[in-house]
Amino acid sequence: MLALVSATGCSSAQERADRVIVTGSTTILPIAEQAAETFMSQHPSSSVLVSGLGSSAGIEAVSAGTSQMGTSSRDLKDEETSLGLVDAPIAYDGIAVIVSPKNPVENLTTKQLRAIFAGEITNWKTVGGDDRAIDVVNRDEASGTREAFKKIVMGDVGFAPAAAVLPGTGQVRDVVARATGAIGYISIGFVKPRFTGVSVKALRVDGIVASEKTVADNSYPIGRKLHFFTKGAPTGLTKEFIDFVLSDEIQKGVVVDAGFIPIAEGGTR
Amino acid sequence: MTEHAAPPQTGTLQLVSRSTYIKESLLRSLFFLCAFVFVLAVALIFVFVGWKAWPIVADYGLWRFISGSVWSSGTEQFGILPLIAGSFLVTLGALALGTPLAVGTAVFLSDVASPRVRSFVRPAVELLAGVPSVVYGFFGIILLRSIVARFTGTLGFGAFTAWIVLAIMIVPTIAALSEDALRSIPEGIREASYAMGATQWQTIYKVVVPAAKIGIIDAIILGMGRAIGETMAVLMVVGNAPVFPKGVFAPLSTMTSQIVMDMPYAVGLHRTALFAMAAMLFIFSMLLVATVRLSSRLRSRS
Numbered sequence: 001m002l003a004l005v006s007a008t009g010c011s012s013a014q015e016r017a018d019r020v021i022v023t024g025s026t027t028i029l030p031i032a033e034q035a036a037e038t039f040m041s042q043h044p045s046s047s048v049l050v051s052g053l054g055s056s057a058g059i060e061a062v063s064a065g066t067s068q069m070g071t072s073s074r075d076l077k078d079e080e081t082s083l084g085l086v087d088a089p090i091a092y093d094g095i096a097v098i099v100s101p102k103n104p105v106e107n108l109t110t111k112q113l114r115a116i117f118a119g120e121i122t123n124w125k126t127v128g129g130d131d132r133a134i135d136v137v138n139r140d141e142a143s144g145t146r147e148a149f150k151k152i153v154m155g156d157v158g159f160a161p162a163a164a165v166l167p168g169t170g171q172v173r174d175v176v177a178r179a180t181g182a183i184g185y186i187s188i189g190f191v192k193p194r195f196t197g198v199s200v201k202a203l204r205v206d207g208i209v210a211s212e213k214t215v216a217d218n219s220y221p222i223g224r225k226l227h228f229f230t231k232g233a234p235t236g237l238t239k240e241f242i243d244f245v246l247s248d249e250i251q252k253g254v255v256v257d258a259g260f261i262p263i264a265e266g267g268t269r
Numbered sequence: 270m271t272e273h274a275a276p277p278q279t280g281t282l283q284l285v286s287r288s289t290y291i292k293e294s295l296l297r298s299l300f301f302l303c304a305f306v307f308v309l310a311v312a313l314i315f316v317f318v319g320w321k322a323w324p325i326v327a328d329y330g331l332w333r334f335i336s337g338s339v340w341s342s343g344t345e346q347f348g349i350l351p352l353i354a355g356s357f358l359v360t361l362g363a364l365a366l367g368t369p370l371a372v373g374t375a376v377f378l379s380d381v382a383s384p385r386v387r388s389f390v391r392p393a394v395e396l397l398a399g400v401p402s403v404v405y406g407f408f409g410i411i412l413l414r415s416i417v418a419r420f421t422g423t424l425g426f427g428a429f430t431a432w433i434v435l436a437i438m439i440v441p442t443i444a445a446l447s448e449d450a451l452r453s454i455p456e457g458i459r460e461a462s463y464a465m466g467a468t469q470w471q472t473i474y475k476v477v478v479p480a481a482k483i484g485i486i487d488a489i490i491l492g493m494g495r496a497i498g499e500t501m502a503v504l505m506v507v508g509n510a511p512v513f514p515k516g517v518f519a520p521l522s523t524m525t526s527q528i529v530m531d532m533p534y535a536v537g538l539h540r541t542a543l544f545a546m547a548a549m550l551f552i553f554s555m556l557l558v559a560t561v562r563l564s565s566r567l568r569s570r571s
Contacts, residue, residue, distance in 0.1 A: 135424045140509070141342060142534035161341065164426050164508035164520040167530060171410075178415055179424050 020238050022050045024058020024071030027093065027144035028226050032071055034254045035245045046237055059085070062229050068238045070229040073148065085229040088242050091251075092261040094188040094215030094223035095149050096202040098173065102180045105129040107204040110221050113153050116183060119160025124181065136163035137172050137184035145169065149185050152222050169259065176200055185222075187259030188215060212261045226260065315551060322545035329538065334545060340511035340522075342531065347542035349524065349549070351513050356523040358428050358514070359503060360496040363435035368489055371440040372478075375447035375485075380459075380473055398441035406502035409434035414506055421518045426508025429517040434502050439492040446491060450484025451477060487561050494557045498550065500525040524550055 022032050029052035036048035053061075055072035062070030063083040073093065076085065097113060099105060108116070108127060115121040116134055125131045138159055139146035150159070166172050169186045176184040177198040188210055191202045202210040205221050214220035234242055244250060251262040285293070325334050329347060337348015374394060378387055413433055418425030454477055462472040478485070508520025509530055522530075524546050535543055 132422070137424065140530050158341075158343070161339070162510050162512045162515065162520065164424055164510055165522075165530065166509070167504075175414075175424060175426075179418055181422065182424055 018046045018237065020046070020048045020069060020241055021061075021067040022048060022069045022071060022241075023053055023061040023067040024069075024229075025055040025073040025144075025226070026052040027073040027148065028052075028071040028090075030258050031091065031226075031245070031250070031254050031260070035241075035250050038250070039241055039244050043240075048237075048241055059083075059229060062231055065231065068230065069234075069241070072227045072229060073144070073224055074151075075225065075227070076229075084231055086231075086233050088228040088230070088234070088246070089225050089263050090228055090242075090245050091226045091255045091263055092212075092215045092223060092265065093148060093226055093259075094210060094212070094220055094261060095145060095152070095185050096188045096191045096210040097183065097185050097205060097222070098176050098191065098200040098202055099183050100177060100180045101199055101201045103129060103201065105203065107207060109206050110153055113205065114155070114157055117149075117154060117159055117163070118157045119162060132181045135179060135182045136160055137176055137182055138163040138165050139169075139172065139185075140165050140167045142167075145185065145187055148224060149222065152224065173200055174198065188212065188223075189256065189259035189261065212265050215261055216265045315548075318544055318548050318551060322541055322548045324538065324541045325545040329542070334542070335549075338513070340527065342535065342539045345538060347538070347545075349542075349546055351511055352522055352524045352527050352546070353549070354513055355428075355507070355511075355521040356497055356525070358521070359431045359435065359507065359523055360493055362428060362432040362517075363439060363496045364489065364493055366432050367436035367439045367492065368443060370436070371443035371488075371492070372447055372485060374440065374444040375451055375488075376473055376478065378444070378448045379451035380469070380477060394441050394444050397437070398445060402438065402499055402502045403505075405434050405438050406505035409502060409506040417518070423518045424508065424520070425518075426506060426520045427516070427518045428507070428514060428521060430506040431503055432517075434506055435496045435499060438499065438502060439496050442495055443488045443492040446488030447481070447485045450481040450488065453484065454480045483564050483567060487564055490557055490561050490564075494554055497553060497557075498525060500529055504529055 022036070029050065032050045032052075036050050039048055040046060055074050058067070058070035058072050059076070059080055060070075061067035063080075063085060070085070076083075076087075097108065103124070105124060105127060112121065112127050116127070117136060117138070119136070121127060122134055123131065124134055139149075164175075166175060166184075169190050172184040172186055173190060176182040177200045188202070191200060191210070193199050204210070208214050208220045210220055210222075215223035228242055228245070230238055230242075246263065251264065255262050325331070325347070334347055334349060335353075336350055337346065338350050339346040339348050340352060374390075378391055378394075382390060409430060413430050414425035416425075417423075417427075417430050458476060458480060459472055462476045467475065503523055504526035507522060507526055509522045509526055510520035511522040511527060512520075514521035528543050528546055531539065531543055
């Protein structure tokens, strides 16, 4: 019976009541994919198709109607505000700049950070630390964290090519924790030692402590909001899926595990 | 072709029964098929890699690809010279460290060790050869890197760490093959040397090792093949910065490790560049194999 309904629905319009297509940000992909998997196992007759093509592609797909939902790790640009998209923020993403606990430096400005990661500042002395070479630890280009750090901190400035490139948050954390001259960046959720005993120190950026709270109230500079966009108010299965992602099961599970900050931490803004 | 079983002919003398003949020719076809499938697989891989890599030659320029010194996918610059340099720096350093150790081990096993000692040193060497490379890489990144980092005040990523890890990896290969070469030297040559009044050291150094020279060189070249193609262990300890390294304690990248790093997200020209790099590796290993074939032909002639 259900199959019959969906079959006729399919022939009359592209939109099927039992299917949601989610397109967009690769940063949100792990959350969306795992949430979709759990959602489908709880709603066996529905299907949620998730793909990661980038935030801009997601916004374009949802406004063109080829997807029911677009995910984005950036806010709407001015020219996109007139598209009639409804925003459902699902999490915060904040990036902490980390150094060894033995490093006396406590604070860096965004400008200093940019110069360090571009390879222009090469000694800690220049930014008020010991006379010691700065060893920059970068992430690989497939990393969403690198993408976000590049967009927020670097702008048009390129990363220093001579920096070590490590393929994973865990490795960056481990290497920086043990090397006095090292500097790296990881999602704020991974700063606290959860699985290993070694600790790293998160620097203040422009004087602001890196924490869930400062990311959520937008005062910490290296943070962003992760969005689900729908064209018009969400209905039917799309709404059910958004509600599911905002439920405690996903917010306190998948979202936290992926290193992001649950949307509730920011209160009602 | 004279050793082939004669086909059964009715009326004349039959050397084998019909069923034996069928069995023999089936087995012959089977072995031929095995070799053929393998050669076909190699040829297909080469054609596929070459086909995928072609746009680099056509659109980007082979010379720009090989001699360029900037590898940056963001700006569509795909110069692999720093990566070739990295591969050779890492490989040659590992050979320099590993070869004396490996040849020494081989001489010890073939000429010095008592049978009892040999019976446990040899399995140990063979065991080292069978350890998966990710284990060496893990050992490298956890233990070796932090030791290097502590003594040099750097991150510990770089050529030096890779040398040590790779040297440990190639010693068993070179040692096992060199030992075969040394053992293939007839006992009579050693006895003749002793009869002339030479000591054991003189016999090894003046007679046995020179006689096995070409076999040992083959072993070193095969060890080099393993080192240049090694990916996992290298990826974990070099630091993956695609630049000419500023010393042996600074991050660098190799061709193999860069392919693995970039593979997950490479599209378009970037992806073709990775295939072109794979083709380069293919050519390097073909050159190494050709060198080994050539030298063993020299050996059989001399």
